[in-house]
Amino acid sequence: MNARDVNARLVIAIDGPSGSGKSSVSKEVARRFGLAYLDTGAMYRAVTWWCLESGVDLDDDAAVLVATRSVPLEMGTDPDEERILVAGQDVRAAIRGDRVTDHVSAVSTTVPAREILVRMQREIIHESGNRIVAEGRDITTVVAPDADVRILLTASQAARMARRGRQLGAAASSNLQAQVVGRDAKDSTVVNFTSAQDGVHLLDSSELTMEQTVQGVIDLVIRDTDTAHDGAAEAPDDTGAAAPEEARQP
Ligand SMILES: Nc1ncnc2c1ncn2[C@@H]1O[C@H](COP(=O)(O)OP(=O)(O)OP(=O)(O)O)[C@@H](O)[C@H]1O
Numbered sequence: 136m137n138a139r140d141v142n143a144r145l146v147i148a149i150d151g152p153s154g155s156g157k158s159s160v161s162k163e164v165a166r167r168f169g170l171a172y173l174d175t176g177a178m179y180r181a182v183t184w185w186c187l188e189s190g191v192d193l194d195d196d197a198a199v200l201v202a203t204r205s206v207p208l209e210m211g212t213d214p215d216e217e218r219i220l221v222a223g224q225d226v227r228a229a230i231r232g233d234r235v236t237d238h239v240s241a242v243s244t245t246v247p248a249r250e251i252l253v254r255m256q257r258e259i260i261h262e263s264g265n266r267i268v269a270e271g272r273d274i275t276t277v278v279a280p281d282a283d284v285r286i287l288l289t290a291s292q293a294a295r296m297a298r299r300g301r302q303l304g305a306a307a308s309s310n311l312q313a314q315v316v317g318r319d320a321k322d323s324t325v326v327n328f329t330s331a332q333d334g335v336h337l338l339d340s341s342e343l344t345m346e347q348t349v350q351g352v353i354d355l356v357i358r359d360t361d362t363a364h365d366g367a368a369e370a371p372d373d374t375g376a377a378a379p380e381e382a383r384q385p
């Protein structure tokens with residue numbers, strides 16, 4: 136398989152903790168390879184928004200499960216145009232607000248609700264023709280353990296807190312530590328996104344710029360998919376990105 140073959144399947148799974156750069160990096164990698172993009176965290180957020188809007192008690196697992204089963208969610212997969220509708224309403228801004236962020240772990244730690252969302256995510260991956268970058272917390276391990284490339288994207292706690300603070304600017308909550316570190320601690324009770332499983336590459340972006348991190352992912356994709364032409368790997372088109380040094384050796 137070669138990452139440049141536009142007809143070949145190419146599922147790239149990226150997991151990691153909050154603020155490690157999954158969304159920004161995955162979107163850019165999807166653009167460069169011409170793939171779809173799936174933000175699975177947005178799906179957990181959309182269900183949380185739906186529960187809050189419908190007055191569902193988030194401590195009641197059975198009620199959360201019913202709401203997850205019936206959520207009228209439409210998820211777009213264009214990396215250039217985020218589309219997230221619930222009951223026809225654009226919820227892109229609302230699901231990033233403090234209200235949802237502070238409650239989303241109640242949904243993500245409801246195991247039967249996870250099963251519904253995992254099924255929906257697998258369907259979306261299938262519908263993309265298996266040409267997609269999917270990111271979250273359990274993509275490499277549960278949603279798509281058969282992905283062509285699996286990466287755990289990490290960064291130190293200090294780097295993640297600093298990035299999130301910069302990203303939110305004046306809108307940053309006084310609760311930032313809870314929203315980053317506390318949320319990861321809760322989510323870690325149901326999924327492992329802190330240690331790389333067998334076959335999953337670990338990419339630590341603490342000391343990397345965005346571009347270096349994107350390039351790091353591209354290098355791994357090329358390495359994992361260029362099995363047919365040993366030593367002939369190239370970067371995707373139109374990026375100016377270089378193939379890894381060893382891949383260019385004759
Ligand atoms: N390598 C990097 N160096 C500097 N900043 C980065 C890097 N990677 C990402 N960022 C910035 O960090 C911020 C958080 O990144 P992003 O939203 O992609 O993280 P995330 O892992 O998807 O977080 P969450 O899971 O909470 O949604 C963004 O503003 C992004 O531009």
Ligand SMILES: Nc1ccn([C@H]2C[C@H](O)[C@@H](COP(=O)(O)O)O2)c(=O)n1
Pocket residue numbers: 153175176177179180239240243270271272273274318322326
């Ligand atoms: N595959 C996933 C994706 C996300 N979650 C949980 C963890 C987060 O608390 C929440 C929102 O994700 P974010 O937008 O911050 O990436 O959803 C999960 O459990 N599994």
